[in-house]
Amino acid sequence: MYTRVNDLVSIRLIAMAWRYLSKSMFGSSGGESEEEDLQAAAIIASMGRKRCWGGSVFGHKIYKRDRAAAERLLMLKYFDEESIFDDDQFRRRYRMRKPLFLRIVDELTTANSFFKQRRNAAGAKGFSPIHKCTAAMRVLMYGQAADAVDDVLMMGESTVLKCVKVFVKTVISVYQEEYLRPPRQHEIEEMMTSNAARGFPGKTGSIDCMHWEWANCPSGWHGVYKGHKGKPTMILEAIASEDLRIWHAFFGLPGSHNDINVLHRSPVFDDLANGNAPEVEFTVNGNIYSMGYYLADGIYPNWATLVKSISAPVSKKHNVYARRQESCRKDVERTFGVLRAKWKILHSPARLWNPRDLNSIVRACVILHKIIVDERGKDVAQLHNSEWPGAANPPINQNRNVPAIAQLIDAYSVIKSKETSASLRNDLVEHIWELYGTSSGPFARMHGH
Structure with missing residues (x-):
């Protein structure tokens, strides 16, 4: 019964698309509503285009993650003026001091528009640059699976993996000239x-x-x-x-x-x-x-x-x-x-x-x-006790x-x-x-x- 209903829905959508195509080519009016015309146009536009992995699929369960709440909680924990955790705890959990992390976030956001905060088609705000970089850093720092970040940062598994891959590639493109070079x-x-x-x-x-x-x-x-x-x-x-x-x-x-x-x-x-x-x-x-x-x-x-x-x-x-x-x-x-x-x-x-x-x-x-x-x-002098202690000059011999x-x-x-x-x-x-x-x-x- 369920398969038959799905077949009927598919047939109806194909018919809507065909009526819209006939109307646009021959000027005939099929009597369909404006909403049906828009749906048919969307179907035709998507024909021949490969569907990305995941995304919105008919019949899949939708998880309504509260991104705004996760963003507020993240800022309250580490980035507000009176944050819950102090600079020493930030340094242990982010492996670096807060000013350095914020500088890296700013430079990556400038280099790659992926990290900029945007609004989706519904007008809702997406993830902020700090949110995306934190998700990538969590995977790198703790070796967690991408799905383990979801319950804290409210970010899906596929989004976390994308953040990690874009984060590491942007870090390489921005910093490799200075930090992957031989000594001067x-x-x-x-x-x-x-x-x-x-x-x-x-x-x-x-x-x-x-x-x-x-x-x-x-x-x-x-x-x-x-x-x-x-x-x-x-x-x-x-x-x-x-x-x-x-x-x-x-x-x-x-x-x-x-x-x-x-x-x-x-x-x-x-x-x-x-x-x-x-x-x-x-x-x-x-x-x-x-x-x-x-x-x-x-x-x-x-x-x-x-x-x-x-x-x-x-x-x-x-x-x-x-x-x-x-x-x-x-x-x-x-x-x-x-x-x-x-x-x-x-x-x-x-x-x-x-x-x-x-x-x-x-x-x-x-x-x-x-x-x-x-x-x-x-x-x-500001090194943490639990951690190891640890250019203006141009590179040598530009002639290669x-x-x-x-x-x-x-x-x-x-x-x-x-x-x-x-x-x-x-x-x-x-x-x-x-x-x-x-x-x-x-x-x-x-x-x-």
Whole structure:
């Protein structure tokens, strides 16, 4: 009976559309009312157009969410002058201070009209920019499913997912030029000065990889994305400094790769090979070197730009070096820990289906992490006790001309030189032993040994 009624309704609507079409083409009057003409016009206008996912569908239940009440409650909790929660609670729950969050909202709203508040066809106000950005941040910060945001912010699942995807893409488009770039000359000099005081002159960061589990990886792709973790994952390669800043992020390779495969495919040394990297020169144990290096773990190859530990130290000299190298290399491990603790979506299995969306989420989280770290660097005294402590100059070498293939081969042969790698590590062993191993070193004198 129900199916028959639906068929009759469909036939009547098609007949209305046909009468309206006849009237408009031949001028004949079918006697239908103005309301029927409008309905028929809407039917004809929608013919041949694919219906979007969700939306208004005949027979579906309509949830009347009180958006205005949710907006008032959100403002009362965090954004009014006399809000319920203070600035310290805002900082813990939004991962940043309120002025920084409001500045990001304003810049995203200026860059993308999606975040502007509009009225719908019925004249009712839509979600405000703060409301949309809060929904996206809730998913990123707590790793919640999109449906879990509905009961607090009165926003449907599909709308939350759209807010997340548009939010991360807009963050990338607005901030990637400043926060997804290699370090500038003065920043490299600051890092080298700081690392020289730790016993590693010439060090410009630590490199490592992190896996992010992909829960909704298609079954046909499991053989590619499943590696030693036992589950489908995607890999993030990053270079981080002592202050938790991320200077290089390369994400998207399947979890079946190891760190060596990722290194061979990443653009981490492209600027150095192309001659676009800033000049670096330092002295260790009386020898001069012209390339900076990263601290790495044992799986990485013996290259001139990578300094590894000694897996089985025998002498005291090697033992001291191994402990110092492994201690300083933890900078990137600490950064991964803070990144995943701050943005819980990277700690939980990814629920989205498209690898491009996952790539955008990771890049946006890296950008937001670096924005927060840079903001805290301006005012270290106001850091929260439970959190990690943490441009005016133009980019270096605007000329991006790619050299000839022979020059690239020569450059990479210098980067991958095993002789330079062995010589550099031996010099660092002697240098660190002079600082930390002998009784006459500055570290020993400082501690009264």
